[in-house]
Amino acid sequence: MKIKLGVTPNSDWQNLMPWLQAMGCQPDGANATTWYLSNDTPEFEAEGVLLAYQPPALAVQHAMQQGEKPEAALQRWCDHAKRLLAYFKAHRNTTVLIDIRAVMQVPHEAANSLANHWHVTVDLPETFDLPALLHAEGLNQAFYQMLALQTLQQHREIKGLLAQLEACSLPLIATPLEPQGALSADAFYEQWQAEQQLSFEQARQAVATTRALDTLQEQHDALSQETSALKAQLQQRDAELERQGAQLTREQQAYAQASRRHAAQEEESHLLLEQLHRVQVELEQMHHQCQEQQRCHKALATEKADLEKQLETRDADLAQLSKQWHTWQADLEQLRNVLEEQQKASDQAAQRASDAEKAYQQHITQLETGHQSMASQKATLDKQLESQKATIQQQASRLDMLESVEEENTLLLEQLHRVQEELERVVVERQQREAAAAQECRFLQHRLARLSEVSESRARELSARQQQQQQAERDHVLALSAAHQKGRRGEGRHARRALKQDYQHIAASSLFDRDWYLRHYPDVAEAGVDPIKHYLKAGAQEGRQPGPEFDTVWYLLHYRDVATSGVNPLVHFLRFGYREGRSPHSSYPALPAPEPPADEARAEFVNGQG
Known part of the structure; x- marks a missing residue:
């Protein structure tokens, strides 16, 4: 059952919440002391409205404990009570008005009465109990009570307002509640004497407590100084750790740069190796070509030698034929001379000479035919000689080209040797840099492990100091609280x-x-x-x-x-x-x-x- 709760100010209305919840209700305590002051009827989702008030004497006492003046507190209570009564009279069918004192004194009987009025069944636990109303103790209570009653006596409207509240209230208990009266002078004097004795004991205990607190404060100051020193050491160590961390970061960056340089050098070496491999392949191809050209050169040289031998043989044959031709020419001249002499000397042997001349003409014809054949052979041999000379010149040019190629191959081989030497030097330098980088990496790893050990050791030391500090703070605050509780509670x-x-x-x-x-x-x-x-x-x-x-x-x-x-x-x-x-x-x-x-x-x- 949803209930909207409305109460007068300075009332311990929060104690009604667990009582209503134990009855099975769902109380809504939002703006419990103000919502009914509006002239307009507020809208809220509830099946009923429960209005509660606390007697003005208790309300004024509670207001004075909170630092409010009694007359202002009583006037505010009266204004709220009037509005509360006005709302009750306007909504009698859904509203119930109760006295908070009755609920506090006999919660079970009050719950049964309210349940009968609402026609519901409640099952309040037998062990359910509500705390007592908050009020001052001892002499303060008597003083607040006397001052509150004096304020009520001076107020003209309070009696009529209380009569209206009692008339409109739902009777929760069978026996009416007695109004709160003032203390007598003797009772007030006896209570004052008791309070004085209690104040003396409390003052004595307060002195002891003050001394204990001073001792605790001194201990706290010592702990604070030690804590400050520890914090300063911690800050120094943190700064040292930050410095070492920054140095480690720089070393790691240097190592990363060295690694990048090493990777770049490895890539460059790889490119050089690939380039060298391509050059070597080209040189091998050129070397094979040179070998092939050398073999061709040897073959051409052999062929040239053979041709030179053939040329020499033919030159010798030509020389022999030339000698024979010259011999034949000489013989022919001699024969002509002989014929001329024989023609002059012998006219008689004309027939014989004619025959001899015919024979000679035939022989001459044969010789001329042979001479022409020899000339043609000589021309042929000359042509062959020219062709052989052209071939020899071509072979010579090819030999010159082969010699230039061989010189170029020699230069390439020398360049290859220089590249190989440079590559070996680069490989040696790279191996040296790799060894140095590996050594530097091992040094940095060792340094990092050492720094990690130092950091872990300092972290453990810091954790132990923090635990000690937390334990010291815990012991100090517990001792401080215990001392103040002992001094406050008294005996x-x-x-x-x-x-x-x-x-x-x-x-x-x-x-x-x-x-x-x-x-x-x-x-x-x-x-x-x-x-x-x-x-x-x-x-x-x-x-x-x-x-x-x-x-x-x-x-x-x-x-x-x-x-x-x-x-x-x-x-x-x-x-x-x-x-x-x-x-x-x-x-x-x-x-x-x-x-x-x-x-x-x-x-x-x-x-x-x-």
């Missing part, structure tokens, strides 16, 4: 009352898990003590956790004002921290601690908010 009846209220706050919260506490701290289970009482008296001072959702030590370290307030950290979160937006655990988003209160409000918080 006697006041301490028991404060412990009871803290117990009620923790018992009504889901942040304290009894089973979890006993399971994680078996010494508490073996001792057979109440886990909440153990946490209030010793567990919080020892840094124990009330459950998985609240971290005691983290809460004290993150909110140092809680450690000096003297309030149990879990109780502080339930009463104040939750509303201030503080976080119960490191895993939840945390807001910064609020500004510390003024001295007067702080003193009131420490002495009166138990």
Whole structure:
């Protein structure tokens, strides 16, 4: 069942929320003290409206505890009560008006009455209990009560307004509630004497606590100085590590550059090898061509020699034929001379001479025919000789070309030898650079391993120092909180009352898990003590956790004002921290601690908010 909740100001209406939830309702407490002030009827999704008020005396006391003036607080309460009554009268069918005191005193009976009015069935647990109303303790309570009653007596409209509220309220309990009266002078004097004695004891304890706090402060200052020194050393070591890291980075960059140069040289060497291989292949081809040309040259030389021999033979034959021709010519001249002499000397032998001349003419014809044949042979031989000479000239030119090719091959071989020598030198230099780079790489790796070892050692040392510092801070904040709690709680009846209220706050919260506490701290289970009482008296001072959702030590370290307030950290979160937006655990988003209160409000918080 969805319920819209509306209450008068300065009321402990937050305690109604768990009571309504235990009844099975879904209360909506948004703007609970202001939404009904509007002249227009607000729109909200709810099946019913529950209006609640707290008696003006208690409301004024609570307002004075918050620093508000009593007359202004009472006037504001009256204005809100009038608006509350006006809304109730306008919406009687869906609205219920109740007194918060009745719910606080007898929650089960009040729940049954409200359920009967709404015609619903509730099953409130037998162990359900609500915390008491917040009010000041001791002399402050009496003072606030007397001042509130005096303010009520001076107000003219308050009696009629209270009568209307009581007439419109749903009777939750059978016995009417008694109005709050003022204390007598004797009771106030006796209470004042008790408070004076208690104040004296508290002052004595406060002196002891102050001394303990001074000692703790001195220890804290020493720890702070040591922490500052450690931080300075840590900064120096961080700077040294950064410097070494920068040097290592530079060395790594140099090594990378050397690696790139080495890769470039390897690529250049590879290109040179490929070029050399191509040159070698070309030289081998040219060498083969040279060998082939040399073989051709040898063959041509042999052929030239053969031709020269043939030419010499033919020259000899030609010379012999020329000698024979000259001999024949000489014989012919002699014969002509003889014939001329014979013609002159012998006319008688004309016939014989004619015959001889015919024979001679025939012989001459034969000789001329032979001479012509020899001339033709000579011409043929001359032509062959010219052809052989041309062939020899061609062979000579080819030999000259072969000689130039051979010289070029010689130059190429010399160039190849020089390239091979240069390549061998480059390979040797590359091997030397590779050896130097490998040695430098080994040195850098050794240096890097050494730096890594130093860094890990310093990291471990830093982690150990941080753990020591965290442990020291943890012990310091626990001791500080324990000292302030002891000084605030005091002894006697006041301490028991404060412990009871803290117990009620923790018992009504889901942040304290009894089973979890006993399971994680078996010494508490073996001792057979109440886990909440153990946490209030010793567990919080020892840094124990009330459950998985609240971290005691983290809460004290993150909110140092809680450690000096003297309030149990879990109780502080339930009463104040939750509303201030503080976080119960490191895993939840945390807001910064609020500004510390003024001295007067702080003193009131420490002495009166138990």
